[in-house]
Amino acid sequence: xxxxxxxxxxxxxxxxxxxxxxxxxxxxxxxxxxxxxxxxxxxxxxxxxxxxxxxxxxxxxxxxxxxxxxxxxxxxxxxxxxxxxxxxxxxxxxxxxxxxxxxxxxxxxxxxxxxxxxxxxxxxxxxxxxxxxxxxxxxxxxxxxxxxxxxxxxxxxxxxxxxxxxxxxxxxxxxxxxxxxxxxxxxxxxxxxxxxxxxxxxxxxxxxxxxxxxxxxxxxxxxxxxxxxxxxxxxxxxxxxxxxxxxxxxxxxxxxxxxxxxxxxxxxxxxxxxxxxxxxxxxxxxxxxxxxxxxxxxxxxxxxxxxxxxxxxxxxxxxxxxxxxxxxxxxxxxxxxxxxxxxxxxxxxxxxxxxxxxxxxxxxxxxxxxxxxxxxxxxxxxxxxxxx
Ligand SMILES: *Cc1c(COP(=O)(O)O)cnc(C)c1O
Numbered sequence: 001x002x003x004x005x006x007x008x009x010x011x012x013x014x015x016x017x018x019x020x021x022x023x024x025x026x027x028x029x030x031x032x033x034x035x036x037x038x039x040x041x042x043x044x045x046x047x048x049x050x051x052x053x054x055x056x057x058x059x060x061x062x063x064x065x066x067x068x069x070x071x072x073x074x075x076x077x078x079x080x081x082x083x084x085x086x087x088x089x090x091x092x093x094x095x096x097x098x099x100x101x102x103x104x105x106x107x108x109x110x111x112x113x114x115x116x117x118x119x120x121x122x123x124x125x126x127x128x129x130x131x132x133x134x135x136x137x138x139x140x141x142x143x144x145x146x147x148x149x150x151x152x153x154x155x156x157x158x159x160x161x162x163x164x165x166x167x168x169x170x171x172x173x174x175x176x177x178x179x180x181x182x183x184x185x186x187x188x189x190x191x192x193x194x195x196x197x198x199x200x201x202x203x204x205x206x207x208x209x210x211x212x213x214x215x216x217x218x219x220x221x222x223x224x225x226x227x228x229x230x231x232x233x234x235x236x237x238x239x240x241x242x243x244x245x246x247x248x249x250x251x252x253x254x255x256x257x258x259x260x261x262x263x264x265x266x267x268x269x270x271x272x273x274x275x276x277x278x279x280x281x282x283x284x285x286x287x288x289x290x291x292x293x294x295x296x297x298x299x300x301x302x303x304x305x306x307x308x309x310x311x312x313x314x315x316x317x318x319x320x321x322x323x324x325x326x327x328x329x330x331x332x333x334x335x336x337x338x339x340x341x342x343x344x345x346x347x348x349x350x351x352x353x354x355x356x357x358x359x360x361x362x363x364x365x366x367x368x369x370x371x372x373x374x375x376x377x378x379x380x381x382x383x384x385x386x387x388x
Contacts, residue, residue: 012133016337016356023344035379036350037367040178040325042242044298047291050241053282057275066270070262071099071250072277079235079250082284087220095255096228098262099280101272103208103236103249104130106261107172109268110232111138113260114202115169122164122171124155126179126354126361128206131172143168146360149329153182157195165199174206176218179357179366180327181320183213189221196230202257203231208249211240211287213322214300222253232257239324240292241283248272248280299324302369302376309380310367314388324369327354331388336365347382 028034045051057063070076076093083089091097100106107130115121117139123131125144135142143164145155155173173192175184189205196203205221221231232253238244251258265271286292306326307319316329330339336353343349352368354361371379 008137011136013129013358016353020337020340020344020350020353023341024350027344027348032348034344034348034350035371035375035382037369037371037379038350038352039370040239040368041244041370042239042295042324043370043372044242044295046242046246047283047286047289049286049289049291050243050279050283054275054279057278060275063274063278065274067272067274067277069266069271070094071097071271072274072281075099075277075281076250078281078284079252082287083220083222083252086217086287087223089220089222091222091252092255096252096258098251098258098265099271099277100234100249100251100265101269102238102247103206103234103251105247105269106249106251107131107204107206107234108134108137109264110204110257110261111135111140111170113264114257115140119170120164120168122155122160122168122201124172124174125359126357126364127172128174128178129357131174131204131206135170140170144358144360145171147177147180147182148360153177153180154184154188157191160195165195165201168199168201170202170204171196172204172206173221174208176207176209176212176320176322178209178323179325179352179354179361179364181318181323181325183218183321186219186223189219189224189227193221193224193227193230197226201230202254205231205233207233208236208239209323210235211292212296212299212324214296214303215321218322228253228255230254232261237280237283240287242295243283246272246276246279248276299369302371302373305373306367306369306376306380309376309383313380313383326367326369327364328367329364330354333388336362340365343383343386346386347379349379349382 076097080091080093121135121140123142147153236249340353352366354364
């Protein structure tokens with residue numbers, strides 16, 4: 001028998017960075033100094049106050065057992081306390097909060113819990129690729145909501161055709177947004193909730209960057225009255241606390257959706273290591289500690305320097321209010337893949353072509369601010385050498 005992967009893998013979105021990845025590896029192997037703005041992975045270590053709690057928790061043999069279903073009760077209470085403090089939203093820790101092995105896990109499993117084969121899943125374009133893949137894995141049919149710069153990178157909810165809205169069971173949203181860095185005002189969430197009520201669909205709002213903000217904390221969709229009837233929000237410790245490798249996140253909101261997702265998870269995984277969940281309690285207890293405040297200021301400063309430098313070079317770019325991304329319009333004569341390839345070939349600077357996030361990302365490139373300020377300045381100096 002010759003092994004062949006399942007056909008559904010062929011229906012996933014194509015991975016467009018093969019060529020850039022290959023060139024990056026080749027350049028590295030040739031000893032070139034690559035300045036890599038490609039990775040949405042914090043460059044700073046997890047804060048010591050969190051790591052110390054893990055050290056302690058690892059020594060407790062009680063944590064060696066399977067973790068409690070749905071997540072450690074103390075962590076769920078801590079997350080409810082965070083929601084109360086940050087958003088003035090009161091959540092039932094047992095019914096309205098579910099601990100995840102990173103938010104990607106929950107975003108990815110959700111359609112298995114709430115979408116029937118053939119049903120429509122509304123997915124933004126450009127977007128984090130997980131939403132579309134997850135819809136496909138569950139046999140759902142992704143339908144695109146096109147985001148545009150003119151529309152503030154928010155979907156035009158009024159433009160969704162009536163029959164599409166009617167056939168949809170799930171809508172993914174992501175604010176603050178990867179890759180565009182757009183932030184949604186509460187008024188947008190109000191409209192989305194109203195639409196979800198009218199057409200009886202569930203909203204999955206990916207809030208992975210809600211705590212990576214520069215002035216005011218962006219809103220939670222759960223602040224909209226009645227939102228918990230139609231919405232679940234996904235939060236992550238990865239970006240806020242530099243914990244991408246730890247795999248810890250949570251879902252909050254609609255109790256039926258939470259219960260359905262928990263059933264999928266009961267059948268596939270048993271949740272994150274309890275010691276890591278214990279460290280998660282410590283993380284949120286320190287959400288406004290100086291370490292966290294400082295990293296927000298650091299990303300803000302990096303964003304200002306990079307945006308200013310790119311503007312001087314003639315890129316059209318708006319300084320972000322949240323996330324650690326800069327989303328820049330590419331100079332006219334180029335498409336995003338050609339521009340990214342040119343920067344890599346000529347000056348060993350890596351950015352991500354917008355088209356990799358969907359066709360509507362064409363014309364833009366994404367820079368991740370996960371490099372220190374000196375490297376950013378060095379990259380700008382190199383970009384000034386490029387012949388356009
Ligand atoms: C990084 C990121 C996540 C976080 O994933 P985790 O699984 O929690 O590490 C989720 N959504 C978006 C848009 C992201 O960029």
